[in-house]
Amino acid sequence: MAGLTKKDLGQLFARQGILIAFVVFMIGFSIANTRFIDPDNIMGVIRSSAILGVMALGVTFVVISGNLDLSVGSMMSFSTIVVLDLHDKIGASMAIPTMFVMTMALGAFIGFLVAYLKLNSLIVTLGMLSAIHGLTLTYSGGKNMDIADKEGTWFKVFGQGDVMGLPVPIIIFVVLAAALGLLLAKTPFGRSVYAVGGNGVAATFSGLHRPRVVFICYIISSFCVATAGLLQASRSLGSQNTVGQGLELEVLAAVILGGASLLGGSGTVFKTVIGVLILGFIQNGLLLVGLQFYVQYVVTWVIIILAVWLDIAAKRGKLWSPIA
Amino acid sequence: MKSGTLSTLLSRGAIWGFIVLELIFFTVAGEFFSLSEKAFMDVDNMLLLFKQSAPIGIIAMGMTIIMVNGNIDLSVGAIYALCAIVLLDSMTWSMFAGLGDMVIPVSWVLALIVGVALGALNGFIVWKTGVDAFIVTLGSMLGYRGLVFMYNGEQPTSHLNWTLVDFAEAQFLGLHTATWFLLVVTLIIWFIMNKTVHGRNAYAIGDNKTAAVNAGIRVGPHMMINFMIIGFLAALSAVVFYSESGSVNPNDGELYELWVITAVVLGGTKLTGGAGSIISTFGGVLAIQLLRKGLSHIGADTETVNLVIGLILIAVLFLDRQLNIKGKEELKV
Numbered sequence: 028m029a030g031l032t033k034k035d036l037g038q039l040f041a042r043q044g045i046l047i048a049f050v051v052f053m054i055g056f057s058i059a060n061t062r063f064i065d066p067d068n069i070m071g072v073i074r075s076s077a078i079l080g081v082m083a084l085g086v087t088f089v090v091i092s093g094n095l096d097l098s099v100g101s102m103m104s105f106s107t108i109v110v111l112d113l114h115d116k117i118g119a120s121m122a123i124p125t126m127f128v129m130t131m132a133l134g135a136f137i138g139f140l141v142a143y144l145k146l147n148s149l150i151v152t153l154g155m156l157s158a159i160h161g162l163t164l165t166y167s168g169g170k171n172m173d174i175a176d177k178e179g180t181w182f183k184v185f186g187q188g189d190v191m192g193l194p195v196p197i198i199i200f201v202v203l204a205a206a207l208g209l210l211l212a213k214t215p216f217g218r219s220v221y222a223v224g225g226n227g228v229a230a231t232f233s234g235l236h237r238p239r240v241v242f243i244c245y246i247i248s249s250f251c252v253a254t255a256g257l258l259q260a261s262r263s264l265g266s267q268n269t270v271g272q273g274l275e276l277e278v279l280a281a282v283i284l285g286g287a288s289l290l291g292g293s294g295t296v297f298k299t300v301i302g303v304l305i306l307g308f309i310q311n312g313l314l315l316v317g318l319q320f321y322v323q324y325v326v327t328w329v330i331i332i333l334a335v336w337l338d339i340a341a342k343r344g345k346l347w348s349p350i351a
Numbered sequence: 352m353k354s355g356t357l358s359t360l361l362s363r364g365a366i367w368g369f370i371v372l373e374l375i376f377f378t379v380a381g382e383f384f385s386l387s388e389k390a391f392m393d394v395d396n397m398l399l400l401f402k403q404s405a406p407i408g409i410i411a412m413g414m415t416i417i418m419v420n421g422n423i424d425l426s427v428g429a430i431y432a433l434c435a436i437v438l439l440d441s442m443t444w445s446m447f448a449g450l451g452d453m454v455i456p457v458s459w460v461l462a463l464i465v466g467v468a469l470g471a472l473n474g475f476i477v478w479k480t481g482v483d484a485f486i487v488t489l490g491s492m493l494g495y496r497g498l499v500f501m502y503n504g505e506q507p508t509s510h511l512n513w514t515l516v517d518f519a520e521a522q523f524l525g526l527h528t529a530t531w532f533l534l535v536v537t538l539i540i541w542f543i544m545n546k547t548v549h550g551r552n553a554y555a556i557g558d559n560k561t562a563a564v565n566a567g568i569r570v571g572p573h574m575m576i577n578f579m580i581i582g583f584l585a586a587l588s589a590v591v592f593y594s595e596s597g598s599v600n601p602n603d604g605e606l607y608e609l610w611v612i613t614a615v616v617l618g619g620t621k622l623t624g625g626a627g628s629i630i631s632t633f634g635g636v637l638a639i640q641l642l643r644k645g646l647s648h649i650g651a652d653t654e655t656v657n658l659v660i661g662l663i664l665i666a667v668l669f670l671d672r673q674l675n676i677k678g679k680e681e682l683k684v
Contacts, residue, residue, distance in 0.1 A: 154661040280490070319504070339480070340480075
């Protein structure tokens with residue numbers, strides 16, 4: 028092809044690599060097992076990815092603003108336990124807003140520490156991972172939470188319901204993704220998130236109030252976590268205290284797969300959704316071709332490193348690191 | 352710079368002051384709340400404390416080097432589990448059947464080699480691809496855990512060798528075997544960090560990578576060696592712990608990276624690299640273990656430990672930033 032050099036191809040592959048990999052995976056799995064492209068199966072994958080996906084949407088904001096959030100997993104356990112506990116005590120219609128307020132209060136605390144006290148977000152959220160886990164256990168006394176009347180409650184609609192043939196978790200995921208995608212891409216606030224993450228000093232000199240932007244990112248993240256906790260609680264109507272344990276890293280993996288840089292300043296909501304779907308479909312595809320769930324871990328490892336490596340290689344124009 | 356020296360002194364000695372504070376608090380509180388008749392500062396209790404600190408402590412020494420070097424390693428928990436499986440499983444291999452108890456050193460060496468190899472793989476990827484260590488080890492944390500599961504499914508791997516158990520439970524000069532391992536590792540790593548070219552270069556690279564490159568330091572190999580050291584130490588930690596327990600679950604070692612990083616940060620090592628001390632890390636490890644033991648001694652629920660440690664970590668970070676200018680710098684991830 029005229030004008031399309033080998034270098035251009037390399038650039039294209041590196042920049043859109045994650046989409047190409049996604050397509051290749053889908054085709055490969057479809058050939059290996061035709062059940063994979065069955066609409067029911069695809070719906071099932073998206074549905075089970077929704078919880079991880081909702082959390083990843085919020086973390087995308089935090090990562091783009093140049094910070095990390097490792098506390099989302101234990102925060103999700105917290106909101107799940109709280110909403111299940113309150114459901115039987117004060118009723119579902121009161122339990123849900125109360126849970127959102129409590130979860131977002133935790134998010135505000137983290138946001139205050141990171142944004143206004145300017146503490147290192149990795150360590151703060153690492154500490155909060157442990158602290159919120161302790162808080163959850165103290166709240167529940169270490170016991171599993173269960174809703175007494177599992178059949179009669181309308182609360183299960185969020186995790187199990189259908190509206191016009193579409194599962195409610197998927198609708199919530201899509202609506203939230205669209206709303207947050209617009210917020211990030213089309214509003215002044217969204218631009219300021221990129222500015223703060225890309226170059227915090229320049230953003231400050233341009234008149235942006237950096238702490239406020241970072242603070243709001245953590246509030247958004249905790250809102251998403253509360254939503255994920257609601258979906259989880261409503262889906263299972265009972266939960267252990269460790270339901271979200273380890274999810275923070277899967278969420279981060281999805282965001283990184285989507286191409287967001289941990290240095291901040293890059294990434295989009297759409298790409299994060301792609302990252303979430305890749306993780307979900309790989310898991311599903313491997314199961315369908317008869318491999319155990321843990322093979323997925325190894326595959327994810329290889330994919331994460333290849334994805335980030337290609338991204339970096341495209342930016343510096345060399346495959347290998349110049350470090351001696 | 353009088354205030355400067357004071358703040359340096361405070362930040363250096365903070366962890367030991369904290370330990371003394373913990374000891375006083377738990378001794379006094381123990382008088383009122385404890386259900387047991389024994390005092391908290393009991394000799395046996397303190398010896399046990401050292402022994403229980405060993406698995407986290409040994410890895411924390413490696414993490415200190417990694418973090419001084421300006422990197423981070425999230426895969427230590429998975430390396431720990433994989434080496435434990437290799438250790439216990441290799442003792443039952445038929446090719447070693449004729450060795451008798453000589454199989455022990457062979458299995459140890461095998462486990463340690465696996466640890467070094469896994470660490471080397473991490474280091475090599477960080478060096479050659481230029482991908483940040485946080486992402487590389489986040490990935491390999493998943494990947495290595497996957498290998499653990501692939502090795503033996505979701506079944507626990509068990510093999511109890513009584514000679515080995517006797518060795519692990521032995522006491523020499525009053526200290527348990529695990530304690531000796533922790534002390535020797537601390538000494539050796541202290542020596543490497545303070546008295547060798549490699550250690551000084553690790554500080555130099557962590558402090559200012561560009562300057563280190565311009566000074567002719569080969570940054571890549573140093574990083575890789577550090578990852579091999581932490582891989583070796585994660586394996587050694589598994590060797591020490593599983594020699595005694597004799598059974599490993601595929602989930603073992605999960606969240607170890609968080610405990611280890613907490614201990615190292617409590618000890619005052621900077622995430623930005625270039626600063627940190629092995630002796631303070633040792634203090635950080637003791638402080639965490641003391642907190643766990645102390646809280647259970649005064650009858651607090653185990654869940655409170657997570658809450659307290661998390662909040663203390665944040666408080667330390669806050670104090671550290673107030674005392675130390677370098678802490679104000681942004682995280683280089």
